[in-house]
Each structure stands twice: as C-alpha cells, then as structure tokens.
Amino acid sequence: MASVTKLLRPVARAAKVSRPLRPAFSKPAAPQIRCLSSTAPRREIDISEIPPTPITHLSETEALMADSVSKFAQDAILPKVRDMDEAEAMDPTVVEQLFEQGLMSVEIPEEYGGAGMNFTSAIVAIEELARVDPSVSVMVDVHNTLVNTAILKWGSEALKKKYLPKLATNTVGSFCLSEPVSGSDAFALATKATRTENGYKINGGKMWITNSMEADFFIVFANLDPAKKYKGITAFIMEKGTPGFSIAKKEKKLGIKASSTCVINFDDVEIPKENLLGNEFEGYKYAIGLLNEGRIGIAAQMTGLALGAFENAAGYVWNDRKQFGKLIGEFQGMQHQMAQAWTEIQAARALVFNAARKKEAGEDFVMDAAMAKLYASQVAGRVSSQAVEWMGGMGFVREGLAEKYFRDSKIGAIYEGTSNIQLTTIAKHLQKTYTK
C-alpha cells in the first residue's frame, strides 16, 4: 500500500500545482485602485519586508490617543448619553468638546488647524467613542471619513484654505447622497444641477442625511447632465443658509437617536463656481471611493458598540446580579455565550483593523472594508441583543444602556451600504478571482 501512495505522489503534487494559489495568502498584488484617503499611502515602501505584527498592535501615538479618547468619552459623554437619546438631540456642548479635543479633524493636517493623524487613528477614535455612544461616534465618523476626506482629496487649494480650518474647529460637515429614489442604487439620484452664469443652480432633495441639524457645511451630489446617467453626477459644496436650502423634516428613529437625520430640500439653490468640488462629472467616482473607506469607519463604530454592550453586561453579571446563590456570570450557560460573543467581537475587530492597515498601506481594501462592515454589524447586532438577555430585567429597562446599544446596532446593517450590498461587493470580488 505504501508503495502505491509513493508512486502516486508526483501525480498528486502535479495536481496541486495546477490549482491557483490560495488568494488569501498570495503576495500582495500591486494596488489596483486609487487610494482615496487623505493619509498619503506608503506605497513607496515595500511592506512585504516588514516583519508582521499583531493586527491589533497600535503605534505609540494611536495608543495614547485611544487612552485619551476613552477617558474623554467616559467622563464627558457617558453622563449625557441617556438624556441625549431620550431628547433625540445632540448636546451642543458635546459637539464643542469634540472640536476642542481635535476629534473632528483627525486627518486634517496641522497647517489647516487639524491633528494631522493617520487613518487608523480615526478608526481608533470612532471605536472608542462608539463604546460609549454610537450616536456621537457616527457624527465624528461622517465628519472625518466622508466630509474632511473629500475636501482634502479633491478640494481646490482655495476651498481647503477656506473650509478646512472651519471643519477643524467649529463647523460640522454633512454628506448628502441618499434620496427618496436613491439609496443602495446611489446613482439613481434625481437632484439636478444646471450651469448658470456664475456657477450652478441646484434643485431637488435629499433624505436620511446624517448630521444635518448640526452641520453648516454640506457636500451635495447632483446630476449636471442626466443624459450621461450616473456619469453626470457632480459634487458641490453648500453652506447652510444659502437661499433655497431648507431642512424639511427631522426623522424620528429606532436607534442612534441623538444623531440627527433629516430630509433636505434644494429650491433653486445658487452655488458659486468655486464651490464645485473637484471636477464636473466625477462625483460618482468620489462617492464610491469615500464610501469604500467610510465603511471601515462604520465597521469600527459597530465593533465599538459591541464592546460597549459586552462590557456593560459583563460588569453586571460578574459583579452585581446573584441568583440561586451565585453570580449569574458563573453559570456555564452564561459563560459559554459570553466567551462566544467575545471571540466574535475580536474576530470582527481583526477584520476592521486589517482593512484600515491595508488602506493605509495603499493596498486594495475594498473587499476587506465590505467584509469588516458586514461582519462587524452582524456581531454588533447579535452581541447587543444577547447582552440585553444576559442582563434580564435590567437590560430591558431604559435606565441602563443595554437596550440602547441593541437599538443602535440595527443601523449598522443599513447605512453606508446595506449588508446585502456588502455581500454583493464581496461576491463580485470573489467571482472575479475565481473565474477562469
């Protein structure tokens, strides 16, 4: 028998070689996409020479800022979380403090009054904030990963000089893409732009716009030439208060209630020529790029939320609640659930940080970002739901935060690409890899 296998070995070997290498471990291919972040990609460095470190390893600066943000969130935000949720409004002092801490300008360079940090720092900050309040976290996420990045990447020098110092110190930004007729099909948008003598005129409306109550600065996507279909989409900068701009309605939501979400109308809004962002007809490209990396931010918000929900419940079951003469966290039925949940959280975090590092390294991260967001939002949904059950009655009442984490988790599967859209993105990549 042994001789038979020996005889067959070369055949088996040949068969193996003919199959493609497992893509997950193949040498990183040359970056296939343009890196769209404000952090300069370190493409000139061949990272294959650098000894790999644990994915969760943070640089000294990142670790220091994680500590500082966590402390700030615990002391300054936590006491207000419940009230802001009940009031369905963001406390203006929180917004002010976020600016003071530099959390609204993570990647804006120092010369424009920002912190000048890297992309992963922003991810760390978003996660730390979400551990305490996912609503505050999403405000910081949208402002940093979508708005600031858009200006840094495509804003003219004049736009950067005019707006970045404001975005770094006192002006909240908002990103207006979704419409009643356009969500997952982002490019079905119906808002129209027409050229005028001095610039552009915009007509139409947007829906589900995050930060719109607090924001004074809006990036608006509109179609400048509907005949070109999605290739007519162009990005504009609009300030609140421009005649014709109005907020029609503030939505009442299931979760992240303190974060504002509104319907916005544009009625002949005149925009000066210099408020064109980047070039005409390139809006769709900008939007895709921004959303691809924005997803890593939402994924971090979801892992932060899962951590927050877990820690909140763990504190209760291992310290406070006793049944049948022992702490409920000592029952094996509880322990196994919690161990499983913790493992899933860490698996999701590995995806998130890996996507962030790949983006910084200038590698193709689109599928990684999609996987991170998909999985992180699923884990957040599962863990925050279980955490309510672990805490029993205390989880169900609105006195603590367990039920809030649960409600807040739902949005993770919806915004910045629904879970189905993430799955489609991942499947497309896979099909491309495996099509012979």
Add this chain to the structure above:
Amino acid sequence: MSGLRILVPIKRVVDYAVKPRVNRAQTAVETASVKHSMNPFDELSIEEAVRLRERKVPVSEIVAFSAGPPKAQDILRTAMAMGADRGIHVQLAEKEELEPLGVAKLLQKVVEKEKSDLVILGKQSIDDDAGQTGQMLAGLLGWSQATQASQVKIEGDSVTVTREVDGGVETLKAKLPMVITTDLRLNEPRYASLPNIMKAKKKPLEKKTLKDFEVDITNRLKTLKVTEPPARKGGVKVEDVDGMIAKLKELGAL
C-alpha cells in the same frame, strides 16, 4: 527675573480603575499585562504647571521626569501632550523598584542639574501610597514645602498655597524655590487633545540611566509579604434601638 523652571516628577502605576491583585508569590501586586497609566496625582501636578503658565505666571519651562521601565515613556508623552515642554526618562529594568528616599535623592540631582525653582509632584503614588517623596526632597534640598495643595498662587517669588486640613483650610506662604505636592481638589486635569498628542511627538524626550546621576539608591526596605485585605463580613440586623445599643455594648463600642 527669568521665568519659572518647573520640574514635574511623574510615575507610571497600575491604572486606578483596575482592581489590584496580589501575585502568587505574595511579594507584590500583580503588574504583568495589567493596564498602567499616569499616577492620577501626577496628572494634577502637570495640569497645575500648565495652568500656571496659562494664568500668565512667567514660566520658562515645564520638564516632566520619570524613573521607570521602558514603558514609562508613554506617560511622559502624555505629560508632554498635556503641556510639558520636554521629558526626561531614567530607564529602570522591568523589576527594579526605587524607594521614596532613592527617588528623592535622584530628584535632588535632577533639580540641581535642571536649575529648577519649583517642583510640583503628587502627594502620593497610588501603588505604594507612601506619601513621602515630596517631603524628603524638600528636606534634601533645604527648600520650603507645601503638601496636599488645593490651591496655588504665585506672585513674583512669593507662593501662597491653600491646603485642606481636618475641619478647614490652612494657608501657607513661602518664597521660591519650593516643593509643592498636589491633592485631588487642586484642579481637573485636561484630556490630551489630538493635535497636542501629535505635537508631543516632536518634543524632546531625553533618555538617561541611574548611572548618569551618581546617587546612592540602595533600597533600605524589605517587603516580607503582601496579602489582600480580609474580605468584609456581612453585618447583622437588629430589631430596634434597644437591640442596637445592646449589640454595641456587646462589641465594646459603647
């Protein structure tokens, strides 16, 4: 007069939110893979130094100093992110421990070398809780000292320190140079903001070893055993006032 040269010694300790546990050998508190951060009283010291400068007291330099393992560098960066101008790190081996007198002797050398005229340090570190270093340093330097400060005012070379004592406040007045130790109600330390964290990266951090200072830091104390405090026993319920008095008498409290 040129501005004040403030020295702020800081220590890396087990984070205040972590429940300390005694190690298996019962020789010390477990420190391996436990979250560490800056001693909370030292945060107050840094904050006070920075606020003195913000209150327009002429301050020419704020130097943060720490003697500790390589990781102590983190808290020096934090101190610089909060507003210290530079840091000095005396690197100790992982298990090397200094006693208050050793630290005070070391600080004396630093003060002489840096020509400091004000030392602000925490009244105690939350790991050993010795509460001695500031006083010993003042003694070695022959300087005035004001411990457990709840308010500090500086006008020219005259310093007024308010300290909370049992039943009231005590106000001390002394001339510079001086040693001040800080207490909880002195101020509320700021969070290091992101731009300041980035600025701190560019501030100089000098690395030194004990050899550079030529001080006798031989330890004089020996730890025999470390144990957890006994678990608190539950109390008893009494029926009424008479019952309570009887119980108190029984326990010898009345």
